[in-house]
Amino acid sequence: MKNRLKELRQLPQWSQSDLARELGVSRQAVNGFESGKFDPSLDMAFKIANLFNVAIENVFIYEAKNSMQPLIERFTNFLGFEFGFERFTEKAINAIKFAHNESLRSQSLQVEPEHILAGLLADPTTTSAQLLRANGVTLDIEINEYSFESRGDAKLSPKSKFVIELALQIVRLQGKKSIGTEHLLWGLVRLAETDKTTLSELFQRYEIDAEVLNNQLIETV
Numbered sequence: 001m002k003n004r005l006k007e008l009r010q011l012p013q014w015s016q017s018d019l020a021r022e023l024g025v026s027r028q029a030v031n032g033f034e035s036g037k038f039d040p041s042l043d044m045a046f047k048i049a050n051l052f053n054v055a056i057e058n059v060f061i062y063e064a065k066n067s068m069q070p071l072i073e074r075f076t077n078f079l080g081f082e083f084g085f086e087r088f089t090e091k092a093i094n095a096i097k098f099a100h101n102e103s104l105r106s107q108s109l110q111v112e113p114e115h116i117l118a119g120l121l122a123d124p125t126t127t128s129a130q131l132l133r134a135n136g137v138t139l140d141i142e143i144n145e146y147s148f149e150s151r152g153d154a155k156l157s158p159k160s161k162f163v164i165e166l167a168l169q170i171v172r173l174q175g176k177k178s179i180g181t182e183h184l185l186w187g188l189v190r191l192a193e194t195d196k197t198t199l200s201e202l203f204q205r206y207e208i209d210a211e212v213l214n215n216q217l218i219e220t221v
Contacts, residue, residue: 003060006034008052022051043090050178056087089180091126094148095119096184102141103154110157113191114202120181120188122148127220128181134216135208159195163187182220189214 009019009030016030023030023044032038033048039060040048049056088096099119103111118141120128156164166187167179192200 003033003036005030005048005059008054008059009034011052023047043093046087046093047090049087050089053177087178089178091123092179092181092184094123095126095128095181097148098122099160100154101149105142108154111154111160112157113159113163113188116160116163116184117188117202120185123181126181128185131182131185131213131216131220135213137202137208159191163191166190182217186217189217 009016014022016034017027020027020030025044029040033040039045045056045060049059052059095116096119099111099115102115102118106115108115117132117137118139120126121132121137121139122141122143123129124133163184164179164187167183170183170186171177171179192203
């Protein structure tokens with residue numbers, strides 16, 4: 001068995017058409033996912049896992065290694081540690097992808113915290129972007145049709161890994177299962193408070209009151 005999608009779909013007694021509507025794809029696509037005729041994108045795989053409230057590896061890594069596993073392993077290797085049961089929301093994944101591409105665009109050897117900040121601002125619909133903009137943070141970032149696609153091979157810097165580890169910690173403390181953009185912002189704020197980096201300099205430039213932003217975050221995370 002290549003995946004458990006059919007089994008999970010049948011638990012709430014959904015038809016393939018029902019699941020297709022939830023995912024925003026065609027019934028034929030769902031049929032293809034279930035039969036193993038073709039695999040979903042990594043973003044779609046996370047969306048499916050979040051829909052059924054299970055870990056992604058419990059959907060697409062089942063009994064035998066299949067073609068989804070290298071994609072999942074690649075994402076895990078990029079982060080630099082196992083994310084295990086915790087899962088990233090689709091918007092958080094996009095923020096990290098944007099940060100990755102922003103580091104390549106700026107010819108940085110590693111993805112730094114300021115690149116993650118740019119990733120959080122890239123999608124104006126996220127809570128983190130709205131909080132940052134409300135506090136006066138704007139960055140000159142370029143967004144195009146390829147902004148949220150995985151490109152190149154930059155790695156997270158130690159400080160960026162620390163930011164994501166902080167996001168993992170707050171998710172675990174709250175008993176939640178998904179890491180959202182607001183949790184990544186939480187990690188960035190904690191880093192800016194304790195370390196004199198380019199990120200903290202950006203916060204100072206925009207005269208951000210860390211305590212105010214922190215209180216706003218407490219209401220959202």
